[in-house]
Each structure stands twice: as C-alpha cells, then as structure tokens.
Amino acid sequence: MRPTVHDIAAAAGVSLATVDRVLNQRPGVRHVTREKVESAIREIGYVRDVAAANLAKGRTYSFVFIVPASDNSFMHGLNAEVMAAVARSPVERTDIRTLEVPAFDPAALAAALDTLRDERPAGVALVATDAPEVRDAVDRLVQDGIPVVTVVSDLTGSLRHHYAGVDNIAAGRTAARLLGRFLGGASGDVAVLAGSMLVRDHRERLEGFAAVMAEEFPGLSILPVIEGRDDPDMAHMLVSDALSKRDGIIGVYSLGAGNRGLIRALKEKSVDRALTVIAHELTDHTRIALLDGTIDAILNQDAGHEVRSAIRVLKARADGLSVIDAQERIRLDIFLKDNLP
Amino acid sequence: MRPTVHDIAAAAGVSLATVDRVLNQRPGVRHVTREKVESAIREIGYVRDVAAANLAKGRTYSFVFIVPASDNSFMHGLNAEVMAAVARSPVERTDIRTLEVPAFDPAALAAALDTLRDERPAGVALVATDAPEVRDAVDRLVQDGIPVVTVVSDLTGSLRHHYAGVDNIAAGRTAARLLGRFLGGASGDVAVLAGSMLVRDHRERLEGFAAVMAEEFPGLSILPVIEGRDDPDMAHMLVSDALSKRDGIIGVYSLGAGNRGLIRALKEKSVDRALTVIAHELTDHTRIALLDGTIDAILNQDAGHEVRSAIRVLKARADGLSVIDAQERIRLDIFLKDNLP
DNA sequence: AAAAATTTGATTTACGTACATCAAAAATGG
DNA sequence: CCATTTTTGATGTACGTAAATCAAATTTTT
Known part of the structure; x- marks a missing residue:
C-alpha cells in the first residue's frame, strides 16, 4: 500500500496536524520538527495523493x-x-x-x-x-x-x-535536406515563401533551411525570401510573379501558414515545369495538394x-x-x- | 459546479441509495425507477468523478x-x-x-x-x-x-x-517513396532486409513498400527479401553477400530490428559505392549511422x-x-x- | 386480504487529504 | 519563576463516491 499522511505521522512521531502543517507549509512548526517530518517523508517514500488532495481542496x-x-x-x-x-x-x-x-x-x-x-x-x-x-x-x-x-x-x-x-531550426534544416535530396543532384534556384520575417518561428526555420542548403547542397541557391504575410492573395501574386520571372526555380519551401495562395500559384504555373515543394502545416488545403502531387512533403506540428x-x-x-x-x-x-x- | 450524485437524486426524486444502485449496477431497482434515474443523469449531464470514485473504492x-x-x-x-x-x-x-x-x-x-x-x-x-x-x-x-x-x-x-x-503498411509505403525520391530518377536494384516474413509487421511493411515501388518507381526493382532473423551476424553475412554479388544495388530498405549487422556490412562495402538506405527503429546504432551518413532516413515508432x-x-x-x-x-x-x- | 418478496429510503462509514478550531504542552522572555 | 508566546496535539468536517446495513414502503404472490 502507498504510505499516507498517517504513516508519516507515525514514522516521525508527531501528530497528523503537524504533518499537515509541514506538507502545506503552514506556520507554527519548529525547525527541528519540520526536519523530522521531512526526513520521515523521504524515508517512507510518501507521495501526496493528488486526486484526494484536489478532492479535499x-x-x-x-x-x-x-x-x-x-x-x-x-x-x-x-x-x-x-x-x-x-x-x-x-x-x-x-x-x-x-x-x-x-x-x-x-x-x-x-x-x-x-x-x-x-x-x-x-x-x-x-x-x-x-x-x-x-x-x-x-x-x-x-x-x-x-x-x-x-x-x-x-x-x-x-x-x-x-x-x-517544435524546434523550428531543426524544422528548417529538415526541410532543406528533404528538398535537396528530392531534387537529386540538380542545380537551380529555390524560392522561399514566409509569412513575415518578424516572427521568430519563421526566422528560425529560414535559418535552419539556409544553413543546410549552404552546407550540403551548393548547387541550389536560395532566392530572396518572399514575405506573403500569411495572406492567400498576396502569396498567390508574389509566387506567381517569382515563378514567371525566374525559370531557374526548381524548388519551393513554404515555411509560413496560409498556403492556399501558394497552391493556386503552383497549380497555374507548374503545368509545364516540375517543381519540388515542401510546405509547413497540414491543413485541408495542403493535404489535398500533397495528395495530388502539388506539394511533395508537409512538415507539421500537431x-x-x-x-x-x-x-x-x-x-x-x-x-x-x-x-x-x-x-x-x-x-x-x-x-x-x-x-x- | 459539476453535478454530483446528490443532484441526480434530487432531480430524479429518489434517494441517494437508489442512485448508487443504478450507477453501480447493483440489483434491486425497478425498471421504471432505473429509467427515471438514467434520464436524470443525462439531463443534468452528470459525469462520475473518477478520482473520487477510485478513492472511495x-x-x-x-x-x-x-x-x-x-x-x-x-x-x-x-x-x-x-x-x-x-x-x-x-x-x-x-x-x-x-x-x-x-x-x-x-x-x-x-x-x-x-x-x-x-x-x-x-x-x-x-x-x-x-x-x-x-x-x-x-x-x-x-x-x-x-x-x-x-x-x-x-x-x-x-x-x-x-x-x-503504427500502421505498418503506411510505414512501408513511406519508406518506398522516400527511397525512390532520394534516388532521383535512377534505375537499379533495391535490397530488402527483414527479420522474418512470419511476423505480421514485417509482412505489412514489405507489402506497402512493394506497392509504392511498383506504382511509382518502375525503374527500381526489388530483390528477393533477405531474412536476417533480426540477428546482427546473420544480417551482416547476408547483406555483405548480396552487395558483393549484385553491384546493381543502389538502395536498401531494412524493415526489421537488429540493424547492427546491416550497418557493419554497409560500412565495409559502401566505401566505393553510393547507397541510399532507409531503416526502421531509432536505436543507438542506427542513430550513429544516420549521423555519419550510412543511413539516410530512419522510420521509428516511439x-x-x-x-x-x-x-x-x-x-x-x-x-x-x-x-x-x-x-x-x-x-x-x-x-x-x-x-x- | 394476508403473507412474502421486492424495491426504496435513510443513514453510516470509508477512502486520503485539507483545513479549521481549541486545548495542551513546550519554549521563550522578562 | 511566572507570564507570554510559540509549538504541538486532538478532533471534527468536508470533498464526491462506494458500499453496507436496516427499516420502511411498495409490489407481487397466494
């Protein structure tokens, strides 16, 4: 059986009231007595029954x-x-x-x-x-x-x-390695879509992503970060624009939320080109995009x-x-x- | 406040004892009374306080x-x-x-x-x-x-x-896609190391793996499964042997436990060739192998x-x-x- | 309608802890 | 050494539920 307050009292040779005073840090206990009780608690290995305590309280x-x-x-x-x-x-x-x-x-x-x-x-x-x-x-x-x-x-x-x-630096690093490996040894540009560089998680993801890219995939170069403010329309416009202007883009990392605009842009532009895409956060939209091949992998926090x-x-x-x-x-x-x- | 047994009694117009009989399925309650109590329970939305109940019991x-x-x-x-x-x-x-x-x-x-x-x-x-x-x-x-x-x-x-x-079919499918993607569009053979095909999880992993391989990576062909009985020495021997004999092997999927032998064999043979390896279960050994690049990804169940x-x-x-x-x-x-x- | 059986009510104790009160004992101050 | 303060003990109630007992009421059987 688990020891109870009574067992402490018996072991320490004091009354229940004193044990209670020690346990609940009530005043009026001499230092020596308090120590006696505390060592008894340790000795018999008492742990408060939280359920009973909460019930009482x-x-x-x-x-x-x-x-x-x-x-x-x-x-x-x-x-x-x-x-x-x-x-x-x-x-x-x-x-x-x-x-x-x-x-x-x-x-x-x-x-x-x-x-x-x-x-x-x-x-x-x-x-x-x-x-x-x-x-x-x-x-x-x-x-x-x-x-x-x-x-x-x-x-x-x-x-x-x-x-x-989650550890967002690790997330960014993981995204980089996945993207790099999925792209095989190919060379080209990688676009990064973020919500805002003012948010810490986004900064950290980018940091991790850039680090692994530089270390391990020198053939891939990261384009200046696109800040879509997690807004679908804005993301759509900016990504469409980037894809039109640079046809060296072979990979995309979307590290923010609000991927609807990104997905729309990808669907429009990727008919004639193969893009490898890693995105964050599993939502209804990203799930569909993953299943239909628009996105290649999703990183998620539950x-x-x-x-x-x-x-x-x-x-x-x-x-x-x-x-x-x-x-x-x-x-x-x-x-x-x-x-x- | 959460309703208690007393509230049920009051709401149903019966005594506490009767409520208790209903709640704990004790005999001696007429059908109509039982129904009365049960509907009162539903109405006031009573849920038993498990902590208190366990304490009492x-x-x-x-x-x-x-x-x-x-x-x-x-x-x-x-x-x-x-x-x-x-x-x-x-x-x-x-x-x-x-x-x-x-x-x-x-x-x-x-x-x-x-x-x-x-x-x-x-x-x-x-x-x-x-x-x-x-x-x-x-x-x-x-x-x-x-x-x-x-x-x-x-x-x-x-x-x-x-x-x-875990869903082992999904695990096998995931392994196949990772391996296929990591290998880019390359063609070649893939070796599979299992513990035993008599174990359900291993069979299921293989099933999922083979399905995705066939559907999506026709350039890769799966060699006959190596059964290492989760034994390091046996796995070492069999894998070494396979790698020596077939130099078309470019990928390995280890779906069982006991990866020590595999890792040893890989280290010996892979000096002169690039192999992409996916293994199951994160252990001290596989962790080190992942970090030193012997293994490319580890699938794990916590x-x-x-x-x-x-x-x-x-x-x-x-x-x-x-x-x-x-x-x-x-x-x-x-x-x-x-x-x- | 009486006897028997069943159902219901009333009440008590217990679980382990918290908290309060009052009395008794011990320590401290002058 | 007495008065005062501090510390300790003894005891009771409460939390929400379980489980038991015994009496009372109700239903069923004869």
Missing part, C-alpha cells in the same frame, strides 16, 4: 489560454483544439478560459498578460510574439509565481517555464498535442509535480502522401 | 504487460519504457506487472494469456504474435470482460479493443508513447470512459539527420 485549476486572433487554417485548428480542451475541462478539474488578442501586436499581448497578474490564474499558456515588452510581461507573471508556458512560438530569454512547440501538452505541464507545475519529458517533446511530423493521418 | 488498476523475451534494441527499449511505467504506477493508482514470454512462440503466448483468465487483471497489453491460437486466447480474455490492447504488433481479426502501434498510450486506453476501458483518439494514434516518426530528438 475542491480545487479547480483555472488556466488562461491566450491565442492570436489570426485568420489562417493553423490558428483555426489551434483554436479548435483549445476549445476541445475546454469541453473536456470539467472532467479534468480544470477551468480553461481563452483570451483572444490581435496577432503580431506585442503591446496588446503584454497588456493582456498584465491584467492576468491580478486575476492570478493557476497557469497561463500563450502563443508568444517575440518582443521585449512581451518578454517582460511574461517575466512579471512568472515572478508573481504563476506558471507560464509558450505554445507554438517561443520566447527565448524569458522566464517561461516551458515551451510546447496543434492538439501542443495544447494538451501545455495543459499537462501547467497542471504539473501547479501541483509541483514533474512531467515525463519525452511525452512533452513536440515532434516535427513529416508527412508524405503515404503516412497521412 | 480504494481501487488500483492491476494491468499485465506481456512482452517477448527478444534480444534486440527495440525490445530492450520497449521493456525499459514498461519499467518506467511500472515505476510511475503507484502514483497513477495502477499496478503493472510484466510477463516475459519466448519470442515468436504462439503457444507460449496463448498459454500465458489463458492463465490470466483466472487472475482477472483490470487489463492486458501484449505484443502480439500473429497466430490463430493467440487470437483465440485474446478473444477468450475479451469475452471474459477483460480489456485487451495490442502493442507494436497487432492481431487483426481478434476482438482486442485497441492497437497501440515505444514510450506506445506503452503510455496502451496504459491510458486500458485505464479508460476499465473506467468505461472514452479516449481522445488523436492522442492515441501512434505516429510514424521520420528522422533525418536534422530532426533527431
């Missing part, structure tokens, strides 16, 4: 999920996953609230984070925008003792406790996993428990035609 | 994990993951016992399964060997009301409740995920709860040099 973890009000398929998917988590939340003794903030607006995000300082939720998850003011706001929350995790996009240099997202992982990590933090690291590692999914879920 | 789920006594890196890894789960088990109110049975021995596995019928554990997970006697033994367990999930290797046609493993998923599914079954399907889908990991964990 009547506790519900109130978490806040901050998502950008962005209008692309990926963010819609992420939102849906958060909503699914909200739907499940009563069963898991969590009470998840979502907060929408304008996308790419550091000031608004920082302001939203600061309001949470008073509210003191049991944890905060956010899709971070990489800016000093956001970093500072996150640090303030952490210093107030509130668990914070970033999702999808990280905030390096901040005090956030955890990042539930939004559902990210959301669930973020919640698990916040919960563990709130309880002072540890997580299974391997379980919380968000993997980079590589999808070809054949292994689609 | 003093319940510990006792699960049995049957693993083959196989001596390859993958099975060692699986075993380690099961052990890690055992270590965590007290915290999760589970009591996991492992049972080792000889590998590839259907009779022994079936016998082991049959002993469990008396023991009546709360759930059984097994790495299935694909044989009628195993299927029958599994069906008997299921018919006795014991939750059963297969791990890594499935048992199609049986009544098992769930399979925690044993840790499989074990944790199996346990989650068994627990949910035991509680009569549903699982999050997307969370329990075991993904096929594709590793290149750049996205290794």
Whole structure:
C-alpha cells in the first residue's frame, strides 16, 4: 500500500496536524520538527495523493489560454483544439478560459498578460510574439509565481517555464535536406515563401533551411525570401510573379501558414515545369495538394498535442509535480502522401 | 459546479441509495425507477468523478504487460519504457506487472494469456504474435470482460479493443517513396532486409513498400527479401553477400530490428559505392549511422508513447470512459539527420 | 386480504487529504 | 519563576463516491 499522511505521522512521531502543517507549509512548526517530518517523508517514500488532495481542496485549476486572433487554417485548428480542451475541462478539474488578442501586436499581448497578474490564474499558456515588452510581461507573471508556458512560438530569454512547440531550426534544416535530396543532384534556384520575417518561428526555420542548403547542397541557391504575410492573395501574386520571372526555380519551401495562395500559384504555373515543394502545416488545403502531387512533403506540428501538452505541464507545475519529458517533446511530423493521418 | 450524485437524486426524486444502485449496477431497482434515474443523469449531464470514485473504492488498476523475451534494441527499449511505467504506477493508482514470454512462440503466448483468465487483471497489453491460437486466447480474455490492447504488433481479426502501434503498411509505403525520391530518377536494384516474413509487421511493411515501388518507381526493382532473423551476424553475412554479388544495388530498405549487422556490412562495402538506405527503429546504432551518413532516413515508432498510450486506453476501458483518439494514434516518426530528438 | 418478496429510503462509514478550531504542552522572555 | 508566546496535539468536517446495513414502503404472490 502507498504510505499516507498517517504513516508519516507515525514514522516521525508527531501528530497528523503537524504533518499537515509541514506538507502545506503552514506556520507554527519548529525547525527541528519540520526536519523530522521531512526526513520521515523521504524515508517512507510518501507521495501526496493528488486526486484526494484536489478532492479535499475542491480545487479547480483555472488556466488562461491566450491565442492570436489570426485568420489562417493553423490558428483555426489551434483554436479548435483549445476549445476541445475546454469541453473536456470539467472532467479534468480544470477551468480553461481563452483570451483572444490581435496577432503580431506585442503591446496588446503584454497588456493582456498584465491584467492576468491580478486575476492570478493557476497557469497561463500563450502563443508568444517575440518582443521585449512581451518578454517582460511574461517575466512579471512568472515572478508573481504563476506558471507560464509558450505554445507554438517561443520566447527565448524569458522566464517561461516551458515551451510546447517544435524546434523550428531543426524544422528548417529538415526541410532543406528533404528538398535537396528530392531534387537529386540538380542545380537551380529555390524560392522561399514566409509569412513575415518578424516572427521568430519563421526566422528560425529560414535559418535552419539556409544553413543546410549552404552546407550540403551548393548547387541550389536560395532566392530572396518572399514575405506573403500569411495572406492567400498576396502569396498567390508574389509566387506567381517569382515563378514567371525566374525559370531557374526548381524548388519551393513554404515555411509560413496560409498556403492556399501558394497552391493556386503552383497549380497555374507548374503545368509545364516540375517543381519540388515542401510546405509547413497540414491543413485541408495542403493535404489535398500533397495528395495530388502539388506539394511533395508537409512538415507539421500537431496543434492538439501542443495544447494538451501545455495543459499537462501547467497542471504539473501547479501541483509541483514533474512531467515525463519525452511525452512533452513536440515532434516535427513529416508527412508524405503515404503516412497521412 | 459539476453535478454530483446528490443532484441526480434530487432531480430524479429518489434517494441517494437508489442512485448508487443504478450507477453501480447493483440489483434491486425497478425498471421504471432505473429509467427515471438514467434520464436524470443525462439531463443534468452528470459525469462520475473518477478520482473520487477510485478513492472511495480504494481501487488500483492491476494491468499485465506481456512482452517477448527478444534480444534486440527495440525490445530492450520497449521493456525499459514498461519499467518506467511500472515505476510511475503507484502514483497513477495502477499496478503493472510484466510477463516475459519466448519470442515468436504462439503457444507460449496463448498459454500465458489463458492463465490470466483466472487472475482477472483490470487489463492486458501484449505484443502480439500473429497466430490463430493467440487470437483465440485474446478473444477468450475479451469475452471474459477483460480489456485487451495490442502493442507494436497487432492481431487483426481478434476482438482486442485497441492497437497501440503504427500502421505498418503506411510505414512501408513511406519508406518506398522516400527511397525512390532520394534516388532521383535512377534505375537499379533495391535490397530488402527483414527479420522474418512470419511476423505480421514485417509482412505489412514489405507489402506497402512493394506497392509504392511498383506504382511509382518502375525503374527500381526489388530483390528477393533477405531474412536476417533480426540477428546482427546473420544480417551482416547476408547483406555483405548480396552487395558483393549484385553491384546493381543502389538502395536498401531494412524493415526489421537488429540493424547492427546491416550497418557493419554497409560500412565495409559502401566505401566505393553510393547507397541510399532507409531503416526502421531509432536505436543507438542506427542513430550513429544516420549521423555519419550510412543511413539516410530512419522510420521509428516511439515505444514510450506506445506503452503510455496502451496504459491510458486500458485505464479508460476499465473506467468505461472514452479516449481522445488523436492522442492515441501512434505516429510514424521520420528522422533525418536534422530532426533527431 | 394476508403473507412474502421486492424495491426504496435513510443513514453510516470509508477512502486520503485539507483545513479549521481549541486545548495542551513546550519554549521563550522578562 | 511566572507570564507570554510559540509549538504541538486532538478532533471534527468536508470533498464526491462506494458500499453496507436496516427499516420502511411498495409490489407481487397466494
């Protein structure tokens, strides 16, 4: 049987009340007594029964999920996953609230984070925008003792406790190797379509991509990055334009969201030429494009996993428990035609 | 607030005792009363607080994990993951016992399964060997009301409740496309190294591989499968032999476990020729080979995920709860040099 | 309609922990 | 050494559910 608080009391030779004071860090225990209890806890290997504790506390973890009000398929998917988590939340003794903030607006995000300082939720998850003011706001929350995790996009240099997202440099490197290998030994130009170079994940993907391209595929040269602002029409125009102007393009890497415009442009232009295309994020559109051969591989991060992982990590933090690291590692999914879920 | 049993009682106009009788399927409730309670449950949307219920029951789920006594890196890894789960088990109110049975021995596995019928554990997970006697033994367990999930290797046609493993046909197809694309448009022979064609996962991988090869890469022809019985020395000999005899070989697909022999053979023979190699299962050996360029891509199933998923599914079954399907889908990991964990 | 059987209600205890209260004991200050 | 403060113990209630007991009400059988 698992040891209980009673066993601690017996082992330490103190009363239940004292054990409780130690366990819940209540005042009024002499230093020596506290040590006695703590060593008893270690000796008999007591671990608090979190379920029973939560029952007694009547506790519900109130978490806040901050998502950008962005209008692309990926963010819609992420939102849906958060909503699914909200739907499940009563069963898991969590009470998840979502907060929408304008996308790419550091000031608004920082302001939203600061309001949470008073509210003191049991944890905060956010899709971070990489800016000093956001970093500072996150640090303030952490210093107030509130668990914070970033999702999808990280905030390096901040005090956030955890990042539930993929390694974007590795993603870029992987894309480069796939593209390079798929192109065989061919020489030519590679077009890169990004949302915006102001977003950290996009910068990192490009960085990884460029590094491997330079190291391993000298025959391929990267054209200046096309910034489509994750807007279908804009992407369509810019990509069409690029493909018309440069017929040396043999490969495309789309590292941002909003691939609808890209796909349209590819369909129009690729009738007479063979292009190898790697894109990010599995959505309805990219899935169809992968199946019909317009896209050759899709790199993906599973939004559902990210959301669930973020919640698990916040919960563990709130309880002072540890997580299974391997379980919380968000993997980079590589999808070809054949292994689609 | 979540509704409780008291709320059901009030809503249905019956006593707590009656609610309890209905909830726990105890006898002595008239049909009409039972219906009244059940509709009240639906109306107010009651869901049992599993944590409280388990606390009251003093319940510990006792699960049995049957693993083959196989001596390859993958099975060692699986075993380690099961052990890690055992270590965590007290915290999760589970009591996991492992049972080792000889590998590839259907009779022994079936016998082991049959002993469990008396023991009546709360759930059984097994790495299935694909044989009628195993299927029958599994069906008997299921018919006795014991939750059963297969791990890594499935048992199609049986009544098992769930399979925690990858889609091996998709894995084979993916391997074929990767290999075909990596080889550009080149023509030549492809060698396939398997453990044994008697194992279902290996057969399925080959099936998927051969299908895509035939459909999409007519320039590549698959040589007769080499069966290395997952034995390093045997694999080394057979692969060396094949590489010496046929210098038309430009690609290798290793779909089984035990890649040490393969890697050794490749290192010896590939000094003077360029081979493209796809292998299964990320282990210390394959990881090094991937990094040094001996292997070009590794397909992997995450044993840790499989074990944790199996346990989650068994627990949910035991509680009569549903699982999050997307969370329990075991993904096929594709590793290149750049996205290794 | 009475006897027997079945169904329902009322109540209690338990699970492991949290938290509060009050009394008793011990340590500390002057 | 007494008064005061601090520390400790004893005890009870609560969380939501399970499970048991016994009495009361209802239904079924004869």
